[in-house]
Amino acid sequence: MRRPSWVPEGTDLDKPNAARVYDYYLGGSHNFEVDREMARKAIGLWPELPQIMRSNRAFLRRAVTYLAERGVTRFLDIGSGIPTFGAVHEIARTIRPESKVVYVDRDPVAVAHSRLLLEGDPASAVVQADLRDLDDLLAHPEVVELVAAGEPVAVLLVAVAHFVSDDEDPWKLIGVLRDALPPGSALVLSHASLEGRPDQAEDHQKLYRMTPTPLTMRTREQITAMFAGFELVEPGVVYLPQWRPDQPHTVGEHPERMAGVAGVGIRS
Template identity: 90%
Template sequence: MRRPSWVPEDMDLDKPNAARVYDYYLGGSHNFEVDREMARKAMSMWPELPQIMRSNRAFLRRAVTFLAERGVTRFLDIGSGIPTFGAVHETARVIRPEAEVVYVDRDPVAVAHSRLLMQDDPRSAVVQADLRDVEDLMARPEVIEMLSAGEPVAVLLVAVAHFVSDDEDPWKLVGAIRDALPSGSALVLSHASLEARPDQAEDHQKLYRMTPTPLTMRTREQVTAMFAGFELVEPGVVHLPQWRPDQPDTVGEHPERIAGVAGVGFRP
C-alpha cells in the first residue's frame, strides 16, 4: 500500500485509528480501508453514528461562532483530530480574522496532517500532547504563549474527554486546565452520552476497546460536573442538537438519539 505524505513513516496502517474513523464519518478522505471497516461494524450496531459525528462537528462550529461573536480570539483545541471542512480556524476567522488557534492531539496521524495544513498559517500552531498528561500539555511553549497575554481563551474539549478513563480522572484534568485560564475564558465540551441509547452503549464501548483509544460513555450529571468552576450558558448541558441550534425546527423529535451531550461555560 502506498503511504500518503500525511502519514508518518512509523505509523501502522493495518490497525484502525480513531481520528481516521472520525474523518470517515464526516465524509473526509484521510482514512483507510481498515478504518472504514471499523466504522461499518460500528454502524451495523448503531446506524446513527455518522449523524452523531456530524452533529458533534456542527456543535463545534456553533460554539466557536458563539464565542467569536463575543470577542474571543484565542482557541485551544485539545483532541482536535484531523482538520476537515469547518475547522476551528476557518470558523472563527469568518467573524474574527485575527483569531489564533493551537491544535493539540496525541495521535501522530492527526498531528502530521494538521502540521501539513497549518504550515503556512502564522496564527495557528500544532502540538502533539496528551490531555491525560495535563502538566506537560499546559507547559508547551505554544500553550504558554497563548495564555500569557491574559486574554480570554476558549478551550475546546469536543468529543475527547470520553477517551479518558475514570481512573485517569477527567474531572481533575479539566480542573487543572481551568485553573490556568484567564478570567473570561471559556470551556466548550461535548461527550458521548450513556443515557441516550443504553441498549447499545456497551457494544459500542467494546468496539472501541479494539483500538488504542477506548471509549467511556458517561451520564449527563457526570459531564456537567466537568464544568465545575465555570458558569454554564443557556441552555446548559443538553443533547448535541439542542445546544443553540441555528434553526430550532432542525432539532427533531428525538434529540436523545444523537447520543452525545454538550455545553459551554465561562470562567468568572
C-alpha cells in the same frame, strides 16, 4: 498505494487511524480505504455513528461561532484529530480573522497530518500532548504563548473527556485547565451520555473496548460537574442538537438518539 500530497512521509497507509476514520464519518476526504473499512465495520455495530459524529461537529461549529461572535480569538482544541472539514481555525476566522488556534492531539499520526495541512499558517500550531499529562501540555511554548497574553481562551474538549477513565479523574484535569486560563475564558465540552441511549450504552462501550481508546459514558449530572468553576451558557448541558440550534427544526424529534450531551461554560 501512492502517497497523497497531504500525507506525511513514513505514514503507514495499510493501518487504520482513528482520526482519519472520524474524517470519514464527517464526509471528509482525508482518509484511506483501510480507514473506510474500519468505519463500515463500526457502523455495522452502531448504525447511527456517522449522524452522531456529524451532530458533534455541528455543535463544535455553533460553539466556536458563538464565542467568536463574543470576541474570543484564542482557541485551544485538545483531542483535535486532523483539522479538516470545518476545523476550528476555519470557523473562527470567518468571524475573527485574527483568531489563533493551537491543536493538540496525542496521536502522532494525527499530529503529523495536521502539521502538514497547516504548514504555512502562522496563526495555527499543532502540539503532540495528552490531556492526562497537563504539566507537559501546558508547558508547550505554543500553549504558553496562547494563554500568556491574558486574553480569554476557549478550551475545546469535544468528544474527548469520555476517553478519560474515572480513575484518571477528568473532573480534576478540567479543574487544572480551568485554573490555568485567564478570566473570561470558556470551556466547550461534549461527552457520550448514558441517558441518551440506555438500551445501547453497554454495547457502545463494548465496541470501544476493542480499540486502543475505550469509552466511558457518563450521566448528565456527572458531565455537568465538569463545568465546576464555569458559568454555563444557556441552555446548559443538553443533547447535542439542542445546544443553540441554527433552526428549531434541526433538533429533530429524538435528539437523545445522538447519544451525547454538550455545553459551554465561561470562567469568571
